[in-house]
Amino acid sequence: MNPRSILAGADGSPSALNAVRWAAREAASRRLPLRLVHVAPDGRQPGDRPLEEARRRAEATEPGLEVRTATRTGPAAAALIDEAGTASLVVLGSHGLGGFPGMLLGSVSSALAAHAPCPVVVVRGTLPDDPPPEQGPVVVGVDASPSSDAAIAFAFDAAGRRGAPLTAVHTWTDMSLGETWSVLPIDVDYDEVAEDERRLLAERLAGWSEKYPDVRLIQRTVRDRPVRGLLAAAAGAQLLVVGSRGRHEHHGMGLGSTSQSLLHHAACPVAVVR
Numbered sequence: 001m002n003p004r005s006i007l008a009g010a011d012g013s014p015s016a017l018n019a020v021r022w023a024a025r026e027a028a029s030r031r032l033p034l035r036l037v038h039v040a041p042d043g044r045q046p047g048d049r050p051l052e053e054a055r056r057r058a059e060a061t062e063p064g065l066e067v068r069t070a071t072r073t074g075p076a077a078a079a080l081i082d083e084a085g086t087a088s089l090v091v092l093g094s095h096g097l098g099g100f101p102g103m104l105l106g107s108v109s110s111a112l113a114a115h116a117p118c119p120v121v122v123v124r125g126t127l128p129d130d131p132p133p134e135q136g137p138v139v140v141g142v143d144a145s146p147s148s149d150a151a152i153a154f155a156f157d158a159a160g161r162r163g164a165p166l167t168a169v170h171t172w173t174d175m176s177l178g179e180t181w182s183v184l185p186i187d188v189d190y191d192e193v194a195e196d197e198r199r200l201l202a203e204r205l206a207g208w209s210e211k212y213p214d215v216r217l218i219q220r221t222v223r224d225r226p227v228r229g230l231l232a233a234a235a236g237a238q239l240l241v242v243g244s245r246g247r248h249e250h251h252g253m254g255l256g257s258t259s260q261s262l263l264h265h266a267a268c269p270v271a272v273v274r
């Protein structure tokens, strides 16, 4: 069987070329081939340029990397979701050739983050054509449910291969307490709550440090709303890793509201892991 490849979507935009660069590094580090896919609208002759540029960028980033290219036709999101079925990871830019000024996340990236059957990395920076950062910690958002376990696994692996520290962040607020306690006591002992939340984070991480003894793990419990707390923790990070759904969301496909906001606002690449 062919080894599963890392897939990057190339539409000819600067943002997609940054995604190709990130994907090439990731493929080399995982010793997997890189598959570059361009989707042309039905009935239109696909141009060669997006794939040629993407291949050049990949080869310049990682000389010697096995790079394959493919052209598909049809609606871009549907074609890429189909391609994702045989990939280990899909890497996309935050913007493409469509969109409009001020738009925070393109529609194709948005659709893949919500519906791809494998992890998705959206390579974004403070500007659409910022090269992706290669310094700083990997940050993972951890909630109280097993739904972040896949994100934790992805984050340890990513930090291990990069020799980067891993910051695991768990946020909590008075609002989240209301879900655990049907009646909120009048005199909440916040020190005690903070201690409980710290224990909860440690429990979710139990076992992982033994599996990855070389990864320096920093555990942070933050009293803040999830999006704000995670964005603050991700300042200066090289990758932010989140699950696709939190504990408030129904099961199935789709994307939780925290992950969605982070994809819109983070200043570093974001991995959504289901």
Ligand SMILES: Nc1ncnc2c1ncn2[C@@H]1O[C@H](COP(=O)(O)OP(=O)(O)O)[C@@H](O)[C@H]1O
Pocket (backbone or CB within 6 Å): 008, 009, 010, 011, 013, 015, 016, 017, 019, 037, 038, 039, 040, 076, 091, 092, 093, 094, 095, 096, 097, 098, 099, 100, 105, 106, 107, 108, 109, 110
């Ligand atoms: N036709 C396409 N073929 C391959 N990849 C695509 C295509 N369209 C979009 N992508 C990928 O998705 C990323 C985001 O593009 P998109 O969501 O379409 O944003 P926009 O709405 O700004 O065009 C691109 O950087 C690229 O990686």
Ligand SMILES: [Mg+2]
Pocket (backbone or CB within 6 Å): 011, 096, 097, 098, 099, 106, 107, 108
């Ligand atoms: Mg587009």
